[in-house]
Amino acid sequence: MDVDDVRGDLAEVLLTEQQVREGIVRLARRIEADYDGDRPLLVGVLKGAVMVMADLARELRVHVDMDWMAVSSYGAGTRSSGVVRILKDLDTDLTGRHVLIVEDIVDSGLTLSWLLANLESRGAASVRVCALLRKPDAARIVVPVSYLGFDIPNEFVVGYGLDYAERYRNLKAVAVLAPHVYQ
Ligand code: 5GP
Numbered sequence: 007m008d009v010d011d012v013r014g015d016l017a018e019v020l021l022t023e024q025q026v027r028e029g030i031v032r033l034a035r036r037i038e039a040d041y042d043g044d045r046p047l048l049v050g051v052l053k054g055a056v057m058v059m060a061d062l063a064r065e066l067r068v069h070v071d072m073d074w075m076a077v078s079s080y081g082a083g084t085r086s087s088g089v090v091r092i093l094k095d096l097d098t099d100l101t102g103r104h105v106l107i108v109e110d111i112v113d114s115g116l117t118l119s120w121l122l123a124n125l126e127s128r129g130a131a132s133v134r135v136c137a138l139l140r141k142p143d144a145a146r147i148v149v150p151v152s153y154l155g156f157d158i159p160n161e162f163v164v165g166y167g168l169d170y171a172e173r174y175r176n177l178k179a180v181a182v183l184a185p186h187v188y189q
Pocket of ligand 1: 116
């Protein structure tokens with residue numbers, strides 16, 4: 007889905023399809039260099055990280071393993087509560103593995119902070135975070151993001167995996183949703 011298909015629902019395009027693509031390539035080059043020889047386990051967080059994971063994994067020129075978790079921070083709407091529930095756990099034993107959590111967005115940081123602690127407790131050799139987007143002004147807890155695509159303003163965004171009420175995930179760009187859509 008292109009911006010023109012839902013133009014009336016969007017207040018502003020933050021990242022075009024091309025900018026997202028360039029961000030993914032930059033992330034991949036840095037990850038390849040850092041993991042040099044250590045085959046990482048990419049852990050994608052459903053559902054938002056599906057697009058990042060699919061494009062990042064294909065851009066990487068090294069072998070990777072991939073696994074998925076689904077977590078839910080309680081509370082509907084546009085805010086995270088920090089109370090996390092595992093809806094789908096990993097199939098992979100993390101003992102001795104170099105884990106790279108692949109996230110769509112770090113907002114309050116509450117979900118990711120919980121996830122980092124949870125995966126670190128499973129005996130991984132290392133756990134790092136790759137996030138396409140981060141909202142620095144929304145941080146309620148500081149989470150180290152080793153590989154960051156873009157810092158963005160503290161506004162509710164959709165596209166490239168990010169939804170509002172399950173819509174807009176298939177939008178190719180990242181855009182600020184117009185308030186009339188969710189008010
Ligand atoms: P956090 O715990 O960092 O506040 O956010 C956790 C999750 O909330 C993210 O992984 C994402 O699924 C969702 N989220 C946070 N900010 C946004 C946003 O601007 N747009 C959308 N669609 N989801 C968001």
